[in-house]
Amino acid sequence: MTTLYGFGSNGGGQLGLGHLEDSNTPQPCIGLPDDECIKKVVGGGNHSAVLTTSGRLFLAGSSQLGSRQQKQWEKNGGSTQYDWTVYNEPYPQHTWQDVACGWAFTILVNDSGNVFGIGSSAFGELGVVSKLDMTELCAIGPDCLVDISSVVCGWRHCLALTRTGTVYGWGWGKHGQLSGQRHQDSVIFSPFVLDVPEPMAQVACGHLHSLFLGARTNRVYGCGGNKNGQVGSRLGVANITTPTLCIDDGRTLAGDGDRSMAAWQLTTGWHHTALLSDEGRLVMWGKNDHGQLQDGLQHVTKVVCGSEHGLAQLDTGKVVAWGWNEHGNCTTDDDKVLAPVAVLPPALHTDNITLIGAGCATSWIGLSTK
Incomplete structure (x- = not known):
């Protein structure tokens, strides 16, 4: 069983704490069952999603409803069918296997590998030609998006990965984040279907860029906005429109392809990227104006990037945070956290942390309560 704690920006009640105030101390989330294990928590603009190992989905925060509905929700003082300052289970008729949050929308994959969405559709995020927010679940690409294993979202674009490594994309592609399609x-x-160099094991989306981890070679490829080098080291190229091998200081970031992919983790913030190798070494590149990059951090077992910050769990069980901290998402009073700091208050213990998550200036940790 998992107890979830949230901290950081709480706009729209996205931390699920029962109120709208930011918190720089991990606080217990409300509305989640105490008899479920949580396998994933992700955050969007002002909302978040929690997925359990049994396939139940819980949502908090107002921006999942779409930009217009969020404004209406706030105007009405939060009075709707649901109280979005705590976690709700709006779609219990489905069993879910993955979820991702964009700026004002949510993408879901059910246990049959079909894709659904809710929220903003202004930039094609939900695969429909509409400027209206979708307040009910809609099927996305039902004729082509089948056998999907995972989904990721950027600001306004989406990627879906099949079990065989094929990558699909849709949404806003102005900067080449959809593999040059315009x-x-x-x-x-x-x-x-995106034209990528090989079948992919993982995909990730930043604000305006996309990353791909090759299933055969362990190589990382990227495309999209590169103003801060978040796609690679080609700093003179603002937009990279074809998936290109990511290079940093002359190194191929994902190694030579001789190791297992099981422990590799690829994650992105808005303008930075992180790769965790199977040896527990963190490699990061991109924007670093708030200390987002902790390149070379060792003994890491899990890593997630928020919008401009990061969380990592070390092999000791301790969780550390760094980067932009204006809303307390790194648990200190400093606006910038330039070196990793421990995030747990003394009352909580590190030996039972099973989960970390991050979003737009938001952070979560999950503790096993067995």
């Missing part, structure tokens, strides 16, 4: 309005409404 619409006259830079919006791709219909999911399509």
Whole structure:
């Protein structure tokens, strides 16, 4: 069983704490069952999603409803069918296997490998030609998005990965984040297969860029906005429109392909990227104006990037945080956390931490209560 704690920005009640105030101390989240194990927590603009190992989905925060609905929710003082300052289970009729949050939308994958969405559709995020927010679940690409194993979201674009390593994309692609595909309005409404160099084991989305981890070679490829080098070291190129091998200081970031992929983790913030090798070494590149990059951090077992900060669990069980901290998402009073700091208050113990999560200036840790 998992007890979830949230801290950081609490706009729209996205931390699930029962109120709208930010917190720089981990606080217990409300509305989650005490008899479930949590396997994933992710955050969007002002909302978050929790997925349990049994396939139950819980949502908190107002921006999942879409930008217009969020404004209406706030205007009405939060009075809707649900109280979004705590976690709710709005779709119990499904069994879910993955979830991802964009700025004002949520993408879901059920146990049959079908994809659904809710929230903003202004930039093709939900695979439909509509400027209206979707307040009910809608199927995305039902004719092509089948056998999907995972989904990720950027600010306004989405990637879906099949069990065989094929990558689909849709949404806003102006900066090449959808592998160079462009619409006259830079919006791709219909999911399509991205032209990537090999089958992929993992995919990740930043604000305006996309990353791909090769299943055969362990190599990391990237495309999209590169103003801060978040796609690679080609700092003179603002947008990279074709998936390109990521290089940092002359090194191939994902090694030579001789090791197992099981322990590798690829994660992105808005303008930075992180790769955790199977040896527990963290490699990071991109924007570093708030201490987002902790390149070379050792003995890491888990890592997640928030918008401009990061969390990592070390092999000692301790969780550390770094980066932009204006809302307390790194648990200190400093606006910038330039070196990793421990995030747990003394009352909580590190030996039973099973989960870490991050979003837009938001952070979560999950503790086993067995």
